[in-house]
Amino acid sequence: MRSLSDPFPRIILHLDMDAFFASVEQMDHPEWRGKPVIIGGETRGVVSTASYEARRFGVHSAMPMTTARRLCPQAIFVRGNRRRYVEISGRIMAALQDFSPLVEPASIDEAYLDATGLERLFGPVEQLIPAIKARVREVTGGLTCSVGAAPVKFLAKICSDINKPDGIYILRPDDVDSFLGGLDVRRLPGVGRRMVAELEALGIRRVEQLRRYGPELLEQRFGKWGRELHARARGIDPRPVVPEHEAKSESAETTFASDTRDREFLKTMLLGHAERVGASLRRHGLRGRTVTLKVKFADFRQITRSRTLPEATDSTETIYETGTALLEAEALPQPVRLIGLGVSGFGNAPTQELLPGVFRGVQGRDPEQEARRRRLDAALDNLRGKFGKQAVQRGRLFRPRDDGEDEV
Numbered sequence: 001m002r003s004l005s006d007p008f009p010r011i012i013l014h015l016d017m018d019a020f021f022a023s024v025e026q027m028d029h030p031e032w033r034g035k036p037v038i039i040g041g042e043t044r045g046v047v048s049t050a051s052y053e054a055r056r057f058g059v060h061s062a063m064p065m066t067t068a069r070r071l072c073p074q075a076i077f078v079r080g081n082r083r084r085y086v087e088i089s090g091r092i093m094a095a096l097q098d099f100s101p102l103v104e105p106a107s108i109d110e111a112y113l114d115a116t117g118l119e120r121l122f123g124p125v126e127q128l129i130p131a132i133k134a135r136v137r138e139v140t141g142g143l144t145c146s147v148g149a150a151p152v153k154f155l156a157k158i159c160s161d162i163n164k165p166d167g168i169y170i171l172r173p174d175d176v177d178s179f180l181g182g183l184d185v186r187r188l189p190g191v192g193r194r195m196v197a198e199l200e201a202l203g204i205r206r207v208e209q210l211r212r213y214g215p216e217l218l219e220q221r222f223g224k225w226g227r228e229l230h231a232r233a234r235g236i237d238p239r240p241v242v243p244e245h246e247a248k249s250e251s252a253e254t255t256f257a258s259d260t261r262d263r264e265f266l267k268t269m270l271l272g273h274a275e276r277v278g279a280s281l282r283r284h285g286l287r288g289r290t291v292t293l294k295v296k297f298a299d300f301r302q303i304t305r306s307r308t309l310p311e312a313t314d315s316t317e318t319i320y321e322t323g324t325a326l327l328e329a330e331a332l333p334q335p336v337r338l339i340g341l342g343v344s345g346f347g348n349a350p351t352q353e354l355l356p357g358v359f360r361g362v363q364g365r366d367p368e369q370e371a372r373r374r375r376l377d378a379a380l381d382n383l384r385g386k387f388g389k390q391a392v393q394r395g396r397l398f399r400p401r402d403d404g405e406d407e408v
Contacts, residue, residue: 011115011125012241014148014156015096015132018165020109021085022051023143025078036075040065045255045338048080052165085109091139099132102241110160112153114241125149129168151176152237154189176235181208188232195222207233250286251294252276253340259298261335263327270323271316273341278316282381286346287312291319293326294340297333305330308345315373319343 017023021039026032036054040047047068050059057072068075089108096103099122102114115128122128129147136145144166148159151173159169171179185191185199185207198221204210210233218226231237252273260266270293281287292306305326313319323341 010151011118012150012153012156013113013115013125013129013132014106014150014153014160015092015111015113015136016146016148016157016160016164017092017109017136018144018146019049019051019055020089020143021049021080022054024085024088025080026051027141027143028084032076036072038065038068038072038075038077039080040068040077041079041255050075088140088143092136092145095135095139096132098135099128102243104241104243106157112156112241115149125170129170133166133168152235153239153241154232154237155180155235157189158183158187180233180235181206181211183207185210188229190225190228190232195225198222248346249292249342249344250277250280250284250288251292251340251342253294253338255296255338256336259335259337261332263332266327266336266339267324269339270327270341271320273339274316274320274323277341277343278314278319278377279381281314281343282377287314288343288345289313290343290345291322291326292342292344293323293330294338294342295327295330295332295336296338298335298337300337301334302338303330311370312345313343313370314377315370316377317373318370 022037025037025039026035034053035051036057036059037051038047038054038059039049045065047059047061047063047065049061050063050068054068054072054075057075059068059072059075065077069077085108089105092109093103093105093111096111096113100113100115100118104112106112113132115125118128119125122131129149133145133147137143146160146164146167148156148162148169148171150156150159150171155171155176159171160167162169183206185204186196188207191199199205199210202213202221204213210229213230215227215230218230220226222229254269254273289310289312290306290308292304294302294304296302307322307326309318309322319341327339
């Protein structure tokens with residue numbers, strides 16, 4: 001059997017940090033090591049990450065916090081420190097650049113790395129992966145990661161999960177067919193609960209059973225994803241490792257400690273979200289045309305409402321104004337559990353010329369008003385940059401905010 005480092009189109013690594021948020025907290029609080037730690041909202045919301053000690057009690061990501069508290073009441077519950085997680089994530093991504101220029105962050109705690117040809121510098125992949133893991137441990141202060149190696153991206157992602165935590169799994173080209181054939185379809189990235197139910201209705205539980213169906217039938221049943229599913233069942237994934245992604249959206253949301261129908265409170269929360277989103281857009285030099293409101297009700301039903309503006313914006317006031325207009329158009333049949341606000345549509349879409357005094361409100365905007373808003377945003381950003389984010393606030397934000405808790 002040939003080595004994965006023998007001539008072959010690609011060698012893709014997928015690195016996944018082990019219980020990242022919880023591991024950071026245990027590193028920063030040595031007294032928590034060896035104890036169950038759960039990251040998420042204090043009383044509401046969902047679990048962001050659970051330490052491996054907590055997972056033994058059945059706690060997992062995306063689980064409601066109320067369920068996590070019932071399963072593991074002795075756990076240490078932490079709201080989390082996203083700034084700290086982002087800081088350490090940056091160290092990890094920079095460390096991976098020491099091995100390959102082709103590093104694609106997939107999330108805050110995982111990344112793909114194209115290792116094709118690196119054996120000339122670092123030896124075979126069997127030596128490269130331990131070197132990468134050691135480097136990550138060094139730059140993070142002791143955190144572990146799991147790494148999968150395969151000829152294509154989606155297989156590398158599957159492999160990184162096999163020997164967690166602190167694991168390595170190398171899938172060699174000659175073993176791809178048998179590895180895939182015996183795989184549960186649930187393990188294929190992109191196959192969610194609804195698709196699993198539909199596949200099981202067809203008698204499909206393992207990838208080898210999926211291979212009996214042609215691409216046309218799968219496309220008829222599952223749309224465009226059906227053809228992708230057909231390709232994945234055969235180990236085909238031509239996607240390259242792309243070093244940088246353009247931002248697709250910027251958003252913020254809050255889960256409340258108690259459900260509410262108070263529209264003024266909801267508007268106050270939207271203003272806070274507009275502040276965060278607008279500041280982030282300006283910091284990254286982005287403007288978007290589509291503003292999206294997200295509302296989750298007490299029964300966990302969720303709606304999103306969007307409005308596309310005639311001109312791209314990064315203005316806090318314009319984002320807020322559009323979000324509140326979307327909120328006002330909703331009847332709110334139940335108390336609200338979560339509210340969020342986002343901006344997308346950063347592409348170079350055609351825009352129309354704005355004349356002073358002609359366009360008003362959220363459907364169209366006076367350029368003079370927009371200019372005033374940009375000057376105000378710039379002044380606030382400058383003050384916060386010098387004196388901290390809490391140094392100056394818009395007057396409408398001076399309303400008690402202890403009804404809500406930011407999700408990590």
